[in-house]
Amino acid sequence: MKRVQRMIQQPSISGEGRGIRECATLVAAYLAEAGVESPTLVETDGNPVVYGELDAGAKHTLIVYMMYDTQPFAGETWSQPPLDAALVPFDPFPQVVMGRGAINTKGPMVAFFNALMAAKELGEPLPVNLKLVCEGEEELGSPHLPQFFKENLSRLRGAEAVLYPGASQDRNGRVKIWGGNKGIVYLELVSSGDRWGRGPLAHDIHSSHKAWIDSPVWRMINALSTMVSEDGNTVAIRGFYDDVRGPTPEEHEIVRELARTFDPDVIRMQNKVERFIDDLEGVDLLEKFLYSSTLNIDGVWGGHTGPGTKTVLPHEVRVRVDIRLVPDQVPDKVLAAVRNHLDRYGFPDIEIQVHDKYDWSQTPLDAPIVRAVRSAYGRMGHPPEVWPRAGGSLPMYLFTKDPLKLPALSGGLGHGAGAHAPDEYMVIEGTDKVAGLIEQELSYLTILEAYAEIAR
Amino acid sequence: MKRVQRMIQQPSISGEGRGIRECATLVAAYLAEAGVESPTLVETDGNPVVYGELDAGAKHTLIVYMMYDTQPFAGETWSQPPLDAALVPFDPFPQVVMGRGAINTKGPMVAFFNALMAAKELGEPLPVNLKLVCEGEEELGSPHLPQFFKENLSRLRGAEAVLYPGASQDRNGRVKIWGGNKGIVYLELVSSGDRWGRGPLAHDIHSSHKAWIDSPVWRMINALSTMVSEDGNTVAIRGFYDDVRGPTPEEHEIVRELARTFDPDVIRMQNKVERFIDDLEGVDLLEKFLYSSTLNIDGVWGGHTGPGTKTVLPHEVRVRVDIRLVPDQVPDKVLAAVRNHLDRYGFPDIEIQVHDKYDWSQTPLDAPIVRAVRSAYGRMGHPPEVWPRAGGSLPMYLFTKDPLKLPALSGGLGHGAGAHAPDEYMVIEGTDKVAGLIEQELSYLTILEAYAEIAR
Numbered sequence: 074m075k076r077v078q079r080m081i082q083q084p085s086i087s088g089e090g091r092g093i094r095e096c097a098t099l100v101a102a103y104l105a106e107a108g109v110e111s112p113t114l115v116e117t118d119g120n121p122v123v124y125g126e127l128d129a130g131a132k133h134t135l136i137v138y139m140m141y142d143t144q145p146f147a148g149e150t151w152s153q154p155p156l157d158a159a160l161v162p163f164d165p166f167p168q169v170v171m172g173r174g175a176i177n178t179k180g181p182m183v184a185f186f187n188a189l190m191a192a193k194e195l196g197e198p199l200p201v202n203l204k205l206v207c208e209g210e211e212e213l214g215s216p217h218l219p220q221f222f223k224e225n226l227s228r229l230r231g232a233e234a235v236l237y238p239g240a241s242q243d244r245n246g247r248v249k250i251w252g253g254n255k256g257i258v259y260l261e262l263v264s265s266g267d268r269w270g271r272g273p274l275a276h277d278i279h280s281s282h283k284a285w286i287d288s289p290v291w292r293m294i295n296a297l298s299t300m301v302s303e304d305g306n307t308v309a310i311r312g313f314y315d316d317v318r319g320p321t322p323e324e325h326e327i328v329r330e331l332a333r334t335f336d337p338d339v340i341r342m343q344n345k346v347e348r349f350i351d352d353l354e355g356v357d358l359l360e361k362f363l364y365s366s367t368l369n370i371d372g373v374w375g376g377h378t379g380p381g382t383k384t385v386l387p388h389e390v391r392v393r394v395d396i397r398l399v400p401d402q403v404p405d406k407v408l409a410a411v412r413n414h415l416d417r418y419g420f421p422d423i424e425i426q427v428h429d430k431y432d433w434s435q436t437p438l439d440a441p442i443v444r445a446v447r448s449a450y451g452r453m454g455h456p457p458e459v460w461p462r463a464g465g466s467l468p469m470y471l472f473t474k475d476p477l478k479l480p481a482l483s484g485g486l487g488h489g490a491g492a493h494a495p496d497e498y499m500v501i502e503g504t505d506k507v508a509g510l511i512e513q514e515l516s517y518l519t520i521l522e523a524y525a526e527i528a529r
Numbered sequence: 530m531k532r533v534q535r536m537i538q539q540p541s542i543s544g545e546g547r548g549i550r551e552c553a554t555l556v557a558a559y560l561a562e563a564g565v566e567s568p569t570l571v572e573t574d575g576n577p578v579v580y581g582e583l584d585a586g587a588k589h590t591l592i593v594y595m596m597y598d599t600q601p602f603a604g605e606t607w608s609q610p611p612l613d614a615a616l617v618p619f620d621p622f623p624q625v626v627m628g629r630g631a632i633n634t635k636g637p638m639v640a641f642f643n644a645l646m647a648a649k650e651l652g653e654p655l656p657v658n659l660k661l662v663c664e665g666e667e668e669l670g671s672p673h674l675p676q677f678f679k680e681n682l683s684r685l686r687g688a689e690a691v692l693y694p695g696a697s698q699d700r701n702g703r704v705k706i707w708g709g710n711k712g713i714v715y716l717e718l719v720s721s722g723d724r725w726g727r728g729p730l731a732h733d734i735h736s737s738h739k740a741w742i743d744s745p746v747w748r749m750i751n752a753l754s755t756m757v758s759e760d761g762n763t764v765a766i767r768g769f770y771d772d773v774r775g776p777t778p779e780e781h782e783i784v785r786e787l788a789r790t791f792d793p794d795v796i797r798m799q800n801k802v803e804r805f806i807d808d809l810e811g812v813d814l815l816e817k818f819l820y821s822s823t824l825n826i827d828g829v830w831g832g833h834t835g836p837g838t839k840t841v842l843p844h845e846v847r848v849r850v851d852i853r854l855v856p857d858q859v860p861d862k863v864l865a866a867v868r869n870h871l872d873r874y875g876f877p878d879i880e881i882q883v884h885d886k887y888d889w890s891q892t893p894l895d896a897p898i899v900r901a902v903r904s905a906y907g908r909m910g911h912p913p914e915v916w917p918r919a920g921g922s923l924p925m926y927l928f929t930k931d932p933l934k935l936p937a938l939s940g941g942l943g944h945g946a947g948a949h950a951p952d953e954y955m956v957i958e959g960t961d962k963v964a965g966l967i968e969q970e971l972s973y974l975t976i977l978e979a980y981a982e983i984a985r
Binding site for chain 1: 544669670711713715722726727728729730731732734735736737738739740741742743744746747748750751753754757759760761762796800801802803804805806809814817818819821823825826827828829830831832833834836837838839840841842843846849851853884885919920921922949
């Protein structure tokens with residue numbers, strides 16, 4: 074518990090470049106304490122990856138993927154200072170640790186280290202060998218993780234699967250398994266007079282000029298409106314859905330199974346939402362969520378956005394867009410489709426800045442690592458709900474695709490919430506349904522054990 | 530000159546509520562110095578109007594409309610502190626006064642006061658009686674000026690015309706007369722999950738939910754795109770243009786005359802613009818500017834607008850829109866057309882917040898006040914360019930429409946620039962083409978004199 078607190082108290086906010094190296098050093102120290110012979114800060118063009126190996130002389134080897142960076146907390150209102158790692162009761166939990174990174178993902182990371190240390194203290198050899206990869210830029214979209222893979226591929230060879238230690242219980246204790254992640258393309262679209270050659274070229278001007286001067290903002294609005302259906306839910310870009318494949322018959326069966334326990338009210342309550350798209354329900358709703366590629370506007374701004382009634386014809390407007398990719402979409406192909414769409418509709422001047430871009434990942438649900446995690450949960454009394462994939466994006470494609478082509482899965486009991494939000498927490502002392510820190514640590518060892526048995 | 534400086538040094542930023550009453554008191558003191566018997570701060574529900582009368586025992590009476598408030602300067606980069614009122618050379622002018630309000634409109638206002646003081650010092654009775662109305666909310670859209678008119682109408686009765694003291698020369702010395710102003714409707718459109726009942730109801734949520742939850746931002750984009758043509762320049766709202774009347778044959782002739790001297794390159798340079806709408810030229814371009822009603826987007830913002838790649842499905846987006854009105858459009862009718870359009874296209878939940886709304890104004894170009902100003906310019910060697918109206922909005926309708934129905938005109942030599950922008954200035958020491966402060970003051974007295982002669 075003290076190690077979890079210490080890790081949270083060391084800021085490591087990649088978005089602000091704060092505390093990164095200090096935190097990486099602390100991670101390396103914990104790895105050493107857990108028995109890793111010479112944990113290393115492997116340099117990249119960005120933040121270092123902390124890497125270490127634990128050779129247990131076992132037959133099988135897993136990669137353990139983790140991250141040591143966190144989101145910022147500036148501008149958020151917390152009930153406890155976000156770097157205090159305060160231990161507080163949090164209904165219905167007798168005790169949680171509250172702080173930035175508690176659940177995402179310093180808590181689970183240190184819980185995993187604790188599990189290794191416990192095994193070491195007991196003199197028990199681990200049932201599998203481990204290669205531990207702890208990156209420091211996940212919250213930035215892992216821009217330099219591909220570089221790490223390229224330059225350290227030989228170190229990673231020989232592993233059979235990837236485990237990403239998590240705390241996969243919801244507040245009612247239900248455990249979930251996600252067989253993959255969506256990919257993402259994060260763009261900034263820019264419409265400006267400068268690039269267009271029409272409208273104000275250099276700065277916002279008095280809006281009375283709209284009578285004889287064109288508007289880059291109206292241009293953006295009209296360009297955007299060509300990209301989606303009238304309800305904003307179907308993408309109207311040629312080729313966008315070309316590589317989307319629906320659920321296989323096996324996956325469809327898994328979703329039918331999932332629909333039996335899935336409670337849409339949990340989603341409604343957690344997100345303060347009343348209705349789903351087209352008022353879908355059950356299997357239809359779940360398949361919409363799991364198998365849809367989306368074009369979302371994350372943010373838009375231009376012209377006068379402060380108080381008052383300033384009248385300007387803006388010279389520029391910017392729109393942030395994220396596209397979530399599902400199998401078998403290809404990031405560069407989708408990106409090209411967006412560019413092609415804008416060109417074809419007469420908007421070649423609208424600029425596309427690519428902030429972030431990576432592939433989806435998918436692990437077969439009968440892979441040994443999936444079976445091991447399911448089995449471990451079962452042994453601990455928590456039969457899991459199986460989701461073919463998660464809606465969010467994680468760079469697990471680096472493991473699941475060329476050249477490693479490894480199955481990869483997040484696993485572990487425990488619970489926390491508030492990622493990217495105030496009052497982020499992870500449960501320390503649990504309930505009869507939700508694992509506390511010690512049971513969470515035990516779940517990691519149980520997974521490793523189950524893997525050794527199943528892979529045998 | 531010192532009075533101009535003193536007035537600029539006293540901030541009066543209506544948008545920030547800064548220095549208003551102090552400035553109003555200073556204006557009243559200057560009025561007293563100019564011979565007004567008991568200048569008064571007339572209270573409204575907003576900033577006070579400074580009012581005073583100068584009875585010269587003359588046959589005719591003019592209202593002089595002025596404003597004492599200015600735009601803010603926060604966030605702007607100036608070469609001189611904006612409250613210093615520094616006297617500096619400014620190519621090609623030997624000396625200008627630089628500061629917030631220098632041209633808009635503390636400089637012209639104090640120049641007019643100076644003219645009155647000069648006449649008083651010389652013992653010369655003014656050729657006309659004056660009712661001086663100096664408001665303190667012009668930069669906010671004059672929200673309480675109608676209240677002042679309603680509560681003080683009897684004071685204003687008996688005047689024949691309205692003069693708004695300006696500095697109407699451009700940097701080349703050319704003088705312009707504008708026969709009217711466009712009206713304005715300033716709106717904020719809000720699309721939110723809360724009002725819609727779809728999408729996130731309370732706050733932005735993780736963008737992976739776009740797969741099954743609707744987006745209020747896409748809704749706004751699609752609603753906006755129905756409101757204009759593909760090039761963003763023609764409004765597609767039913768009834769929007771119903772009351773727009775084109776130029777009369779007489780006005781068409783005035784525009785033809787204007788086109789002979791009009792130089793579009795000045796507009797291009799001043800606004801950093803290359804091309805006009807549809808690449809119009811000459812009379813067509815001028816009539817587009819003068820006789821078009823417009824729907825402009827002043828600002829738009831929603832979701833994540835800071836640095837980084839935060840992925841959110843926003844619960845709300847806001848768009849600021851200004852509509853410029855030309856004769857014979859009616860603000861409330863246009864507003865109703867916008868509401869009706871949104872309802873008819875299935876967007877009844879998109880909220881319209883009205884920030885500001887007032888009528889156009891038009892003064893016949895053969896009115897005595899117009900003839901007086903033209904005559905005064907002619908006498909001083911500056912035959913003016915006549916524009917049927919200006920593109921901007923001023924609340925002159927309060928004078929030109931019921932119940933006063935007075936002709937109203939801006940007039941005065943002199944030059945300045947940088948209104949609502951950094952390095953705002955007014956010329957103190959002119960060139961052979963551009964009037965300096967003294968000649969500017971003289972031009973006001975010449976206008977009053979010409980009016981007395983012409984109205985006789």
